[in-house]
Amino acid sequence: MKNRWAGRHVAETIFKGLMLFSFGLVAGSLALILWTVISKGLPSLSWSMLTQAPQGGYYLGKAGGVLNATLGSLYMAGGGTLLALFLGLPIALYLETYLGRSVWSRYVRLALDVLWGIPSIVYGAIGFIIMLAIGMRASMLGGIIALTLLELPILTRAIDEVIRMMPRDLEQAALALGATPLEVATRVITRQMLPGIITGVLLAFGRGIGDAASVLFTAGYTDRMPSSLLRPVASLPLAVYFQLSMPYPEVQNRAYAAALILTFIVLVVSLSSRWLGGKLGKFIIK
Amino acid sequence: MQPHIQIRNLNVFYNRDQQALKNVNLEIPHNQITVIMGPSGCGKTTLLKSMNRFLELTDGSQISGQVLIDGEDIYATGMDVTEIRKKAGLLAQHPYPLPMSIFDNVAFGLRIHQMKKGRHLEYAVQHYLEAAGLWTEVKDRLHQPATRLSIGQQQRLCLARGLAVEPEILLADEATSALDPISAQHIEERLVDLKKEYTVVLVTHILRQAKRLADYVIFMYLGEVVECGPAIQVFDHPQQERTRAYLEGRF
Numbered sequence: 001m002k003n004r005w006a007g008r009h010v011a012e013t014i015f016k017g018l019m020l021f022s023f024g025l026v027a028g029s030l031a032l033i034l035w036t037v038i039s040k041g042l043p044s045l046s047w048s049m050l051t052q053a054p055q056g057g058y059y060l061g062k063a064g065g066v067l068n069a070t071l072g073s074l075y076m077a078g079g080g081t082l083l084a085l086f087l088g089l090p091i092a093l094y095l096e097t098y099l100g101r102s103v104w105s106r107y108v109r110l111a112l113d114v115l116w117g118i119p120s121i122v123y124g125a126i127g128f129i130i131m132l133a134i135g136m137r138a139s140m141l142g143g144i145i146a147l148t149l150l151e152l153p154i155l156t157r158a159i160d161e162v163i164r165m166m167p168r169d170l171e172q173a174a175l176a177l178g179a180t181p182l183e184v185a186t187r188v189i190t191r192q193m194l195p196g197i198i199t200g201v202l203l204a205f206g207r208g209i210g211d212a213a214s215v216l217f218t219a220g221y222t223d224r225m226p227s228s229l230l231r232p233v234a235s236l237p238l239a240v241y242f243q244l245s246m247p248y249p250e251v252q253n254r255a256y257a258a259a260l261i262l263t264f265i266v267l268v269v270s271l272s273s274r275w276l277g278g279k280l281g282k283f284i285i286k
Numbered sequence: 287m288q289p290h291i292q293i294r295n296l297n298v299f300y301n302r303d304q305q306a307l308k309n310v311n312l313e314i315p316h317n318q319i320t321v322i323m324g325p326s327g328c329g330k331t332t333l334l335k336s337m338n339r340f341l342e343l344t345d346g347s348q349i350s351g352q353v354l355i356d357g358e359d360i361y362a363t364g365m366d367v368t369e370i371r372k373k374a375g376l377l378a379q380h381p382y383p384l385p386m387s388i389f390d391n392v393a394f395g396l397r398i399h400q401m402k403k404g405r406h407l408e409y410a411v412q413h414y415l416e417a418a419g420l421w422t423e424v425k426d427r428l429h430q431p432a433t434r435l436s437i438g439q440q441q442r443l444c445l446a447r448g449l450a451v452e453p454e455i456l457l458a459d460e461a462t463s464a465l466d467p468i469s470a471q472h473i474e475e476r477l478v479d480l481k482k483e484y485t486v487v488l489v490t491h492i493l494r495q496a497k498r499l500a501d502y503v504i505f506m507y508l509g510e511v512v513e514c515g516p517a518i519q520v521f522d523h524p525q526q527e528r529t530r531a532y533l534e535g536r537f
Contacts, residue, residue, distance in 0.1 A: 172343065173382040173444070177395040177451055178372035187398070192385040283431045284385045 037263055041256030049257050054223040059243070061250040066258045068225045069239035073262070075226055076140060076219060076235060077209035080147025081155070084204055087148070088156035089197075096163045109160070115153035121213035123150050128217035140226055140233040143219025150214050151204035158200025162193050170285055195281035202273035206266050212237030236262040288357060289313035290455065290485045291337060296351035298332055298341060306332040308509045310351070318501035319477060319486045321517075323493065325537050329509040330489045334457050337487065338374040339367050355455070372399060374455040375448035380464045381440035383432035384447075388424050391432045391443055395451035410450060418446035419476055438469025445476060456480060458488045462495070474499060493533070497521060505529050 049065040058064035091108075099105035127146040136142060170192060174184045212235070220232030221242065236258055243255035291314040298307040306329050314320045322330045332341065339360060341347045352359045360370045372395075384391050392411045396402045402410045411428075415421040420442040424435070432443055441461065448456065458477065462470035477486050477499060490496050496503065500517040505526075513520055513529045524530045531537060 167382065169378065169380065169382045170384070172340070173378065173384060174394070175343070176338065176340070176371055176376040176378070177398070177447065178368040178370075179394075179398050180368055183398050187394070188384055283387065283433070285383065285433060 034263070037256055037259045040253055041258075041260035044250070044253040044257040045260055046257075049254065050261070053225050058223070059246050059248075059251055061248050066234075066236065066239045066254070066261065068223060069234040069236045069258065070261055070265075072140070072143075072219070072226045072233040073209050073236040074265070076143040076147055076215060076233065077205050079140075079144040080151055080208045081201060081205045083144065083148040084151040084155045084208075085201060088152055088159055091156045092159035092163055095160055109157070112153045112157050112160075116157065119213070120150050120211045121216075124214040124217050127214070131218065137230075138218060138220030138232045139228075139230045140219060141229040143215040143233060143235070144229075146214040146218040147208040147211065150211060151208045154207055155200050155204040158203060159197055162196030162200065165196070166192055167285060191280075192284050195277045195284060198280070199273055199277050202269050206269055209269075210237060210262065210266060212241055236265075287316065290316045290356065291487075292352075292354040292357075293333075293336070294352040294354070296333075296336060296349070296353065298329075298336065299348040300344065301346040302348070306509055307336070310511050312504060312511060312514060314485065314487060315502055316485055317481055317483070319481050319488060319499050320502040320504065321496045321500035322487065322489045322504045322506060323491065323496045324506035324512075324532070326491055328506045330491070330506055331459055332509075333504075333506065334459055334487060334489050337455070337457055338371050338376055340371075340376065372451045373453055374457055375451065375453035377441070377445055377448055377456065377458040377461040379460045381437060381444045383435070383440050383443055386432065387429045388432050388435070388443060389428040392446050392450050395447060399451055401451070414446040414450040415443075417449050417476075417480070418442045419472060420446055436469070438465050438472060441465055441469065441473060442476070445473070449480075453484065455485045455487065458486065460489055460491065463490075463492075493535075505532060507532070 046065075048063060050070070051067055052063070052065035053068040054066070055062060055064035095105050095108055099108065123146050127142060127149065131138070131142050166189065170188060171184055174188045175181075179187070215235050216238060219235060221234050221238050222232045223234070224231075226233045239258045240255045240262070243251050243258060246252065291312075293310050293312040293314075296307055296310040297305065299305050310333065322333055324330050335341050336349065336353055337355070337360075341349055349361065351361075353361060355370070355373060359365070384394055386394070389411055392414055393402075393407055396407055396410055412421060412425075415424065420439060423439060424443075427434075432440065435443060441464075456477070461477075462473050465473065474495070477488065480486060481501075488499060497517075500521075502515070503517050503520040504514040505512045505520065505524075505528075507528055513524060513526045520529065521533065524533060
């Protein structure tokens with residue numbers, strides 16, 4: 001009797017220890033990343049880093065900044081997220097309303113889940129092949145399209161889950177009060193789904209802005225400020241990569257500064273999504 | 287005085303071959319609690335939902351016949367379905383608050399029908415929360431999410447929300463079956479109170495509840511109205527063998 005109890009407690013302790021270890025590993029990694037980026041990047045994060053494009057000799061340690069990459073990343077991730085939303089929302093609605101519980105809806109969801117797992121370099125390569133075929137050069141538009149493809153499965157599945165969680169009785173509750181279908185959609189369903197959709201959008205944006213591989217071939221890189229959809233454009237992940245591969249310590253430290261800017265953007269995006277989600281989400285019906 | 291609701295030759299099919307209601311003819315009196323009772327699957331809820339045109343929300347439902355409220359056929363072409371649903375409020379089996387605050391839940395109907403504004407809206411919300419017996423419990427947290435209320439409180443909130451659009455008829459679909467006994471009693475007391483001003487139609491499969499509340503009784507079995515009449519008559523002197531069998535618990 002006593003032994004059995006002891007055995008259960010031993011198992012309990014072991015698994016608790018295992019969980020604590022895993023938690024420590026993840027939290028520690030996050031802390032390490034933040035510490036590295038901040039300790040190496042912060043000293044190099046000057047005002048000119050934020051407000052200037054690279055000047056002549058920038059990659060040798062001379063004056064300039066990464067504003068071109070910051071803006072390029074914001075434009076491309078913003079454009080990609082917007083396009084993915086315009087494509088993903090109808091797909092998610094179609095999945096729910098027309099495909100319903102049919103076999104096809106399972107196939108489409110499976111396809112989206114597979115797409116979610118595909119490495120971003122594959123999106124970049126495919127985008128590049130298509131661009132070659134139609135004679136398009138690396139450009140901001142190419143980057144936006146590659147990021148759209150990358151973000152689409154994330155966004156669509158996120159919205160799909162939100163729609164699937166939507167209780168049908170909620171619609172009936174509003175209809176029973178004499179609401180029109182339009183009022184049900186704008187005043188009830190939107191309120192119920194908005195927090196989830198916002199979370200999905202920001203999740204997709206975060207994935208898009210942090211991705212280097214998909215924009216490497218499709219958007220190219222340039223030291224100029226972004227000016228046209230059809231010209232190459234810089235991005236922060238690639239700015240980090242190129243500066244880190246230079247043999248000069250000052251330039252390498254600037255890579256950390258660029259990484260810090262990127263981390264900061266992602267942090268702001270995810271914190272604001274949490275804040276917004278919490279503010280709007282406390283009313284939703286579970 | 288003409289009956290508040292009249293139902294004539296009502297037939298309802300689901301998916302063409304499944305007949306849920308068979309040639310129903312009924313009259314439901316003003317300002318009484320009419321109880322529709324019968325074993326599950328007998329068409330009680332279908333009958334109830336024919337009165338606020340909720341049946342058409344079910345795919346594959348077909349309706350023929352007439353449902354008249356105050357002598358007007360609600361299935362006639364050109365009838366405004368939102369007006370019908372405003373006139374015949376529904377209290378569902380399970381409370382579904384809207385995804386907003388307690389206050390906004392009650393104000394929802396008042397706002398979409400543009401009935402009240404500003405100060406008047408606030409007074410109205412208080413009035414209907416009082417009518418539903420919830421005001422004292424929520425008056426200090428009107429702007430909290432409705433989902434923080436207990437299930438019993440949520441059901442009374444749904445009642446307040448339904449009353450706020452000033453219906454004449456209250457349709458209650460087993461409105462107490464998801465609640466604990468005390469909350470159920472709360473709702474029952476409210477319904478008895480409300481029949482002074484409203485015509486209440488209650489669906490229940492609980493015989494004791496029917497006996498407690500009913501002024502007028504409709505007994506249904508397999509899609510047909512077997513017997514209907516004043517509660518005393520149906521409960522004490524049922525005319526039909528099937529009614530007698532149900533009342534004696536032989537189903």
